[in-house]
Amino acid sequence: MRLSERVYWVGSGKDGSELSHPRDCNVFLVDGGSEAVLIDAGSGLGHEAIVANIAATGIPLSKVKRVLLTHIHGDHAAGAYDFYERYGMEIAASAEAAPWLAAGDMEKTSLRAAQRAGVYPLDFRFPACPVAIELQEDDWVTVGDLKLRVVDTPGHSRGHISLVLEEEGARSLFSGDTLFAGGRIYIQNSWDCSIQDYAASIAKLQDLQLDRLYPGHGACLLSRASDHVARAQGCFERLDIPPNL
């Protein structure tokens, strides 16, 4: 599904538009002309559907060189290994989270806790995956004639990053699980979630003056995204907590 000249929606689950598997996060394809990248990988359960959706864009899979992971929870990162192993894509993650994915650390990825909570079945597979590129705050990722800027956005999880894209005169953000339409956030009772970090990350997004939001779940915003950031920011300023996803 084409969202802009350069951005396609190729995966999503029960909170999105059911483009792939119910457990998948939103997965986006960014076309830089000579090459393309995926933003997040999904859970792995919808791998074939995501591949079919990429093919339907007309962009050959051989042009998709990398997967940029916003964070390494199962619904965003368990699918990374298939793209690495079957298509030779390079996997990029934050420098903090990269070792946890490379080691397949079920505690750090919070998968064990999510399985105990019944969020994932006990036979859910989250393969360890080599990380070729470790990303830090203010790094630039070149994708053909486009550049994506890395912004650290911890809160929902440790080692969470978002990616800024300037396109068509608009400032867009791939926000992972940091912010959703309506100013919703995603707090969980997990080791890596921090409300104070979350508030600081939302304040940072407020400063970005965003036009478009491509979040990890739910609807995408193609204009006035900053209004939605302001709703979350307003809650934090009142020492309240924004509504959860």
Ligand SMILES: [Zn+2]
């Ligand atoms: Zn998450």
